[in-house]
Amino acid sequence: MPLVSDCSLLTMQAKNPAPDLRRSTKEPAHMEAAGSSSITSSSETSVSETSSSDGAGSLLWNDIDRLSSMSNNSRVLAKKKDRRTVRGPLATLRTDTSEPRDVDSDARFTDWDGESYVYEPNGSFVGTMFDDGRSEIAPEDSISVKNVHRRPYEAVSNGECSDDESVYLGERVYKGTNYEDTLMLFAADTSRKTKNEDRLTRLGYVERLPDIDGKRHYRIELAIDKLIEEDKVRTELGTITLSSSELTMLNSDGLQPKLASDLDSPEAFNNGFLEVKSSPVSGYGAFAVHDLEPCTTILIERELFNANAFDLYMKLDALTEEQVKAYHTLYGHRRSPSEDIRAAIWRTNRFSVGRGGSVFLIASRFNHACKGRNNVDYSYDKAKKCMVFATKEKVTAGSELFIRYGSNPQHLFSTWGFRCSCGGCAGISEEECKAIMRSSLGQGQDDSLVSSY
Numbered sequence: 001m002p003l004v005s006d007c008s009l010l011t012m013q014a015k016n017p018a019p020d021l022r023r024s025t026k027e028p029a030h031m032e033a034a035g036s037s038s039i040t041s042s043s044e045t046s047v048s049e050t051s052s053s054d055g056a057g058s059l060l061w062n063d064i065d066r067l068s069s070m071s072n073n074s075r076v077l078a079k080k081k082d083r084r085t086v087r088g089p090l091a092t093l094r095t096d097t098s099e100p101r102d103v104d105s106d107a108r109f110t111d112w113d114g115e116s117y118v119y120e121p122n123g124s125f126v127g128t129m130f131d132d133g134r135s136e137i138a139p140e141d142s143i144s145v146k147n148v149h150r151r152p153y154e155a156v157s158n159g160e161c162s163d164d165e166s167v168y169l170g171e172r173v174y175k176g177t178n179y180e181d182t183l184m185l186f187a188a189d190t191s192r193k194t195k196n197e198d199r200l201t202r203l204g205y206v207e208r209l210p211d212i213d214g215k216r217h218y219r220i221e222l223a224i225d226k227l228i229e230e231d232k233v234r235t236e237l238g239t240i241t242l243s244s245s246e247l248t249m250l251n252s253d254g255l256q257p258k259l260a261s262d263l264d265s266p267e268a269f270n271n272g273f274l275e276v277k278s279s280p281v282s283g284y285g286a287f288a289v290h291d292l293e294p295c296t297t298i299l300i301e302r303e304l305f306n307a308n309a310f311d312l313y314m315k316l317d318a319l320t321e322e323q324v325k326a327y328h329t330l331y332g333h334r335r336s337p338s339e340d341i342r343a344a345i346w347r348t349n350r351f352s353v354g355r356g357g358s359v360f361l362i363a364s365r366f367n368h369a370c371k372g373r374n375n376v377d378y379s380y381d382k383a384k385k386c387m388v389f390a391t392k393e394k395v396t397a398g399s400e401l402f403i404r405y406g407s408n409p410q411h412l413f414s415t416w417g418f419r420c421s422c423g424g425c426a427g428i429s430e431e432e433c434k435a436i437m438r439s440s441l442g443q444g445q446d447d448s449l450v451s452s453y
């Protein structure tokens with residue numbers, strides 16, 4: 001796969017914040033012609049101040065104090081891990097509370113085992129908040145969400161729940177750590193009674209508000225009431241501001257694409273900018289989900305692994321079972337019948353990164369178009385080990401997104417096995433194809449990739 005874009009400084013649209021991509025002025029290189037450029041983000045990944053603009057937070061905690069002291073019949077709200085106890089009838093902790101809503105309606109806030117994923121209403125991934133207080137908006141990038149409520153507060157259960165599986169949705173502020181005053185959005189599905197059951201649930205939603213001082217601004221409505229009445233939860237409004245880290249276009253989990261076990265098929269991938277689906281050109285391809293402006297970052301992806309001809313099998317061995325499964329969903333063009341499929345997959349999908357080739361599960365789905373026909377450029381962020389893809393031009397919804405693998409049609413045929421018909425190149429003749437095939441068969445498989453097993 002090619003690497004290194006010939007775009008110069010790309011300035012992202014305000015509407016679609018993304019890093020400035022400082023690209024090499026070199027010609028795009030074929031994936032086998034190693035070379036890489038790095039991306040520097042002009043944005044800061046700063047911690048943003050958060051305020052509770054509606055004052056709901058402080059009211060809430062005043063209420064806790066008041067209720068704690070006067071409560072006789074209150075539930076015991078005990079935090080399991082450090083045995084800190086807060087008393088108060090949880091249901092009354094609401095201050096600015098919406099009407100109970102269906103648990104699953106309009107939900108944009110999801111939780112998985114202490115990790116909370118926040119999405120914009122349009123489905124765009126905002127970030128992940130972990131139960132150790134960290135939050136992440138992009139690979140190795142982070143945001144912090146400052147405490148909406150100025151009072152330390154620990155996650156609690158309502159006393160009826162005897163295990164960690166049934167902690168209600170709450171907020172946690174870590175005291176005495178770097179995360180002091182950091183709001184952790186903590187959720188668990190209290191509607192499920194069974195222990196160890198899949199707790200992925202949706203218990204709130206996030207609404208994007210107009211940016212303030214260039215920072216993204218959200219209203220997050222959280223369910224705070226453990227008591228789910230007739231499948232409804234009560235919710236509390238909070239307002240947070242997230243720094244514009246600008247690495248906003250992520251894969252669905254914010255880190256790297258889901259593995260095969262999560263994606264029933266590659267077609268399950270849709271990050272709000274591109275989706276993978278069957279291509280009229282060949283196999284799978286990447287397609288614009290909606291109209292895309294030029295220089296829109298559409299994918300930031302972390303590599304599955306990097307390998308060279310000598311350590312490929314060792315690197316493959318180090319993958320998890322799921323990763324291997326995902327790897328084998330990629331297309332591999334065998335240059336000869338004897339070529340090992342694992343090597344063929346690597347060779348077909350690798351991007352020249354560093355000294356070897358890196359494989360990316362989603363990036364590998366882009367088909368090729370020659371210079372002038374490719375509508376997407378990409379570059380590699382060395383520090384983050386991420387490939388960043390951005391549109392070169394306006395792309396209309398539903399159009400296929402193409403990158404450029406190389407400029408030589410003979411090479412495209414010998415390496416990837418297709419005769420380019422993008423219209424931007426001379427293509428190759430039948431005779432040339434036959435000659436290349438004869439020569440491939442004569443060469444046998446690529447010796448440098450022969451498995452030692």
Ligand SMILES: C[S@@+](CC[C@H](N)C(=O)[O-])C[C@H]1O[C@@H](n2cnc3c(N)ncnc32)[C@H](O)[C@@H]1O
Nearest residue numbers: 282283284331333349364365366367368416418
């Ligand atoms: C990196 S994969 C691209 C994704 C692939 N289509 C899939 O289904 O996963 C490279 C392979 O896609 C196909 N391909 C890519 N661009 C093509 C094009 N312009 N015309 C025909 N086939 C193409 C070739 O089979 C090539 O070996």
